[in-house]
Amino acid sequence: MKTTPAPRAEALDDTLSPLSLKRVGIDTYRENVAYLHRDCALYRAEGFQALSKVEIRANGQRILASLNVVDDSHIVDCGQLGLSEDAFASLNVAEGHPVRVSQAEPPASIPALHRKIAGERLSRDDFRHIIRDIAELRYSKIELTAFVVACDRGELDREEVFYLSDAMSRVGRRLDWHEHPVVDKHCIGGIPGNRTSMLVVPIVAAHGLLCPKTSSRAITSPSGTADTMEVLARVDLPFGDLGDIVRTHRGCLAWGGTSQLSPADDVLISVERPLSIDSPGQMVASILSKKVAAGSTHLLLDIPVGPHAKVRSMPEARRLRKLFEFVAGRMGLTLDVVITDGSQPVGWGIGPVLEARDVIRVLTNHPEAPMDLRQKALRLAGRMLEFDPDVRGGDGFGIARDILDAGRAFEKMQAIIKAQGGKPFDPEAPPLAPHRFEVVAPVKGVVTAIDNLRLARIARLAGAPKAAGAGVELFARIGDEMAAGQPLYRVYAAYRNELAFAHQASERDSGFGLGRKDEITRLNVEF
Amino acid sequence: MKTTPAPRAEALDDTLSPLSLKRVGIDTYRENVAYLHRDCALYRAEGFQALSKVEIRANGQRILASLNVVDDSHIVDCGQLGLSEDAFASLNVAEGHPVRVSQAEPPASIPALHRKIAGERLSRDDFRHIIRDIAELRYSKIELTAFVVACDRGELDREEVFYLSDAMSRVGRRLDWHEHPVVDKHCIGGIPGNRTSMLVVPIVAAHGLLCPKTSSRAITSPSGTADTMEVLARVDLPFGDLGDIVRTHRGCLAWGGTSQLSPADDVLISVERPLSIDSPGQMVASILSKKVAAGSTHLLLDIPVGPHAKVRSMPEARRLRKLFEFVAGRMGLTLDVVITDGSQPVGWGIGPVLEARDVIRVLTNHPEAPMDLRQKALRLAGRMLEFDPDVRGGDGFGIARDILDAGRAFEKMQAIIKAQGGKPFDPEAPPLAPHRFEVVAPVKGVVTAIDNLRLARIARLAGAPKAAGAGVELFARIGDEMAAGQPLYRVYAAYRNELAFAHQASERDSGFGLGRKDEITRLNVEF
Incomplete structure (x- = not known):
């Protein structure tokens, strides 16, 4: 019943004059969109269908884009081809440059996508091809959604989740710290105020473990670790500077620049978020691919459980934990999972400045420091310290507490803040909104x-x-x-x-x- | 694991000035897209996410649209809200009119969509709500794709296919011919030159059965019945004129204006086609919903089978036939299915003028008339004639042949052509391309x-x-x-x-x- 993808496209446009490239200032969010005027000779001759995939060639570069037809010459006129911001950046050719446009062959991985839609199990190579096409923006939003939905609801077995994670970790930039272990922590999210990373990193780095932490900015939450850290220091550091800081101070608290470390994840999220789809397989692949690409060898994962958390029951948390463990094992990543109480916010503050105050108060052993945040951070840091082969099982918590109580974590945090271009911040007079x-x-x-x-x-x-x-x-x-x-x-x-x-x-x-x-x-x- | 849809949106914009509506001449093809400048106070205040759903209100009207962020003031400036052609038409308010924009609640049927993605069986009401939202362009392309993929590969049981078909037939315009039977024929397509409708309609109408045939234009094929008929007459007739023609001549051959009879189908096709998805359930719903909306009571369905046809084996054809029969029965439509030889084109011509010549030659009993087209048309017309309670089973073919051989079908066709604003056409000197x-x-x-x-x-x-x-x-x-x-x-x-x-x-x-x-x-x- 499934019609096969269109036969190989033969480019008609070589017999027509090339079009002139125009940048169209529309952010189509991780989808390449091309704009062609309805009266354009090429449009009329090629018989493009609405939402056709077109191939655009200029200067030896080729990109695929979805076609939008335009009736307004102010956007593009008959001799022009417009590209949305994403597409313009992908093609990387100056405005006014001649471009050739033709019906595109579907991306090479589309037959594999159709097999997944039909419920088949895909191979490691299938995932590699699909993820490469996705990372290079060859999928339209429609194709991308089809992939996400076809992979949802346990349609991926755990071996496939590994293939997906592995493929995602390979398409972007990969860091190598030339050291072992390289430790990291991650929380699957959903708990406001939960800024443990800003405590765990200085504790662990003060102990001497290498902990190059990158965090995300808030997407749907009121603050991400990167937003809160930004109250105290710069977080958008070039990879080179980051490397120097980590080598000098054993840790950092920077913004992830996800799009470099896991570009496919960045694209997949652009449809997962509007759909509110967050399947276990996709969550595992998203998190583990980024950690492996960032050069981590050891990861502590925090899964909060609660009636208003992402994971709402212990059995669900345990299933998720097993999946994380299986995939991490296949990727050669040492993983320790902790299931934590996600029934309420952590700390007193929700929002960047309020959370920064909580963090500094814990680091300085302030009498008003939120004890729940302190306690959770110590437990996580303790577990991470046990990644150190020289730390006895069970000793981590005590070591972490000693580091915090002695002010060594605060000292380390101050050094990291300074290295990341520290900003003035007085926790006793924080710049709260009026x-x-x-x-x-x-x-x-x-x-x-x-x-x-x-x-x-x-x-x-x-x-x-x-x-x-x-x-x-x-x-x-x-x-x-x-x-x-x-x-x-x-x-x-x-x-x-x-x-x-x-x-x-x-x-x-x-x-x-x-x-x-x-x-x-x-x-x-x-x- | 699935995050619930965003909580009810509260409109921030009532405290800000309204924006001025601008029509943006981009054809986003059955998706409402809104364009907002990145520096717009509203965009900054609302914290819209990329591809957010927004609600636009003006003059008592409300529409939902997907948000694209714009950096070019020529497209929209800070005080404006731009709407793509589809969205502008849906809102139906003049340019410059003040509009209010807020984060949208997701369409009411989104929880049902999520249940379908999760593999649940949906109820009749679920399908009604989903299809209404789709027909009213409340779904983004992403949501639409999720629905199509979740319904693909046998994920709909036959009862659900009925619910879907029934829901689709109810959202658009419904015709009532106040007569019984109202007969129609349909071919699932894929066979070039297969212009039997242009023979079957005049034969059946000449016999006296009411046959208000609407056909589609070519989408991916070199000609649809509407394209071929357009060589001889107008096909884009207003519903009123069509009614008069059908009442006078017992038949017509017009363009379907699908978007009125089954607006949801029109929207669904906008993602099914780029994805090359054509599941049995969706095919059945698409065809039967339109026939029922068009007021047909009896349908003859042609399923061609062949190595390069849509259906490639007899077992597949039989499965499809059973599904059509079940759903048609539930919809109260009398259905007769014929499985035909789809191993090669039908007739001598492929393309509007060439096919029109074939049709006229068969109608005029010309010595060079293609015998395969004549034979197939007679068999289909014969089966349709047996929808007439006064025709004995087995007599249809002979009656059809008599009508054709006596020139009564040609006479009827001439009357229909004339009524539809006939164009000059000489089959012996057809206007073939040079x-x-x-x-x-x-x-x-x-x-x-x-x-x-x-x-x-x-x-x-x-x-x-x-x-x-x-x-x-x-x-x-x-x-x-x-x-x-x-x-x-x-x-x-x-x-x-x-x-x-x-x-x-x-x-x-x-x-x-x-x-x-x-x-x-x-x-x-x-x-």
């Missing part, structure tokens, strides 16, 4: 639940992370007894309209549940 | 195979259907004995470059197989 309101307990009761997603949304509406000083400061945790009228949290916003907006959202649903102590449901997580 | 070449048998031998796809491709390269006089005229069929150098077919092109191009393609592969008589493989088809 507009504020508090949300109070409407009745007396015990905090029975805190909705991570809701608080993240309120912090985002208040302006985080774009406004670094915006966000949510928590005053209560699950189990705390509140009097009626006692504040649950304070919202900070840079602008009045954003404040009003966060206010409206918190009035609709504050994100806090109040009730009796016995209404708290606790997950049986391992630590 | 540039020509012949392809000859390279050696002596029997024609063992004709590749439908290859000949269609050559005819298309020669300019069909845009150039109505372009195409391929066949001189031989499977089983014919050819001397070396004897012509197999002649190609007609309107332009030299198109001729050169078709020539190149025919030199690479003529589409004809020559060999020994015993090398012909025949399919055991029922007629």
Whole structure:
């Protein structure tokens, strides 16, 4: 029933004059789009179909793009071929350059894509070909979505997840630190305020392990580690500078520049996110491919479980853990997984400046330091320290605590901050956003639940992370007894309209549940 | 693992000034796309993500669109919101009108889409909601692709195919002819030259059955029935005129205007075609939804089988037939399926003018009329005539032949052509394209195979259907004995470059197989 892909295209355009290249300032987000005027002789002659794949050639370069037909000569006129920002950058030829356009052969991996859609198991080579085509933007958004959906819902067996991860780690830049072990940590995300990396990295680096940590910026959350670190230092460092910093200080806290380390991941995310698809296989491939490409040999993985976390039950967490373990093993990456309590935010602050204050307070053993953040960071750091062959099993936590309590972690953090172009930051007078309101307990009761997603949304509406000083400061945790009228949290916003907006959202649903102590449901997580 | 769709969006923009609507002359082909400048205060404040869904409100109207970010003020400037042609037409508000933009709630059917992706069976209501959202362009190309892929490869059981077909038939315009039976025929396609409708309709209408036939234009083929009919008459008639013609003449041969009768189908095809996905379920839903919406009560369906047809084996044809029969039954449509020989083109001509000549020659009982086309049309018309309760089973063929031989079918066709604004056409001096070449048998031998796809491709390269006089005229069929150098077919092109191009393609592969008589493989088809 499946019609076979179009037969080999024969280029008609060689008999027509070339078109002149025009850059069209539209960000089509990881899809190459070409714009051709409807009256263009080439369009009429080739019989392009809507959304046809076209091949564009100039100066020995070739790219594939999806065709959009244009009726407005201000965008492109009859003698021009327009390219969206992505496509223009891929082709890498100056505006006005002559270009040839023809119907494209489908990317070489399309037959493999069709086999996956039909439910077949793909080979290692199939994944390599598909991932190479994806990384080089040869797939349209439609083809990309077909791949993501066909790979969703356990349609990949664990061997295929390994093939996918391995293929993804091979298409981008690969770092080699010429040392062993190279340790890293990663959290699958979803828990606001969870800035353990900014504590774990200085502890582990102070101990002497090499920990070149790269983190992401917030996508849908109110702050990513890179956003919070940016309050204290630069995070967008060239690879060369990063290498020098890591060699000198044994660690760094930089922005990942994902698009270089795992370009295919960057493209896949462009459809996974709008679809809200995040299958176990794709999550594992996304995380492990980047870690291997970044040169890590040892990884500590944090899987938070909670009613409003990405993983909502222990059995689900265990299944995910096994998959991570299998694939990491096949990739030669030593992996330790910890399943943690994801039932509420970690630390007091949500938003870049508030989280930076939490981190500095823990590092300086400040009396108001959030103990949950400290405790979680010590446990993670302890497990990472045990990647050191000279550390006895069980000793890690104590070593980590000693490093933190002695101020050696803070010293290391200061050195890293300085090396990354430190910015002035006073944790006792943090640059918090000026507009504020508090949300109070409407009745007396015990905090029975805190909705991570809701608080993240309120912090985002208040302006985080774009406004670094915006966000949510928590005053209560699950189990705390509140009097009626006692504040649950304070919202900070840079602008009045954003404040009003966060206010409206918190009035609709504050994100806090109040009730009796016995209404708290606790997950049986391992630590 | 699946993250839930974003919580209800709260519109920030009410606190900002509205934007001014701009029409952006880009045809995004059945996807609503909105263009916002990167420096727009709203874009910065809302924290839209790339490819976010946005809701646009103006004048009491609301549409959803996918967001593209623009860096070029010539396309949209900071105070403007641009809409692609599809989106502009959907919103239906004048340029310059103030519009409000906010993050959109996902379309209401997205949870059902996620259940389908997860492999669940959907309910009748789920399909109704999904199809309504699709028809109203609320799905992005990404969401649409996810639906198509999730429904592919037998993921729909036959009850679900009925739900899908039924939902599709309900979202568009529905015709009611206030008469019974209303007969129609349809071929699943793929066979060049197969213009039986233009013979079957006049025969059946001459008998007195009501046959309001609407056909499609060529998409990937060198001519659709609407393209060939357009050589003789207008095919793009308003519904009102069409109704008058059908009531007066008992039949018509018009262009389907699919987008009105089955708007969801039109949108689904926009991703099925670039993906080359054509699953049985989607084919059945696409065809039957349109027939039911067009008011048909009885349908004769032609499924050609052949090595280069859409359906390549008898077991596959039988499975497809059962599915058509089940769904048609549930929809209250009387269906008769015929499985026909699709091993080679039908008639002598491929391309609008050449096919029109074949049709007129059969209608006028011309000595050079293609006998295969006549025979196939008579058999189909005969089966359709048996939809008439007054016709005895088995008598249809004879009645059809009598109508054709007596010139009554030609007379009826002339009346329909005249009613549809007939154009002058002399079958003895058809307006064939001026540039020509012949392809000859390279050696002596029997024609063992004709590749439908290859000949269609050559005819298309020669300019069909845009150039109505372009195409391929066949001189031989499977089983014919050819001397070396004897012509197999002649190609007609309107332009030299198109001729050169078709020539190149025919030199690479003529589409004809020559060999020994015993090398012909025949399919055991029922007629």
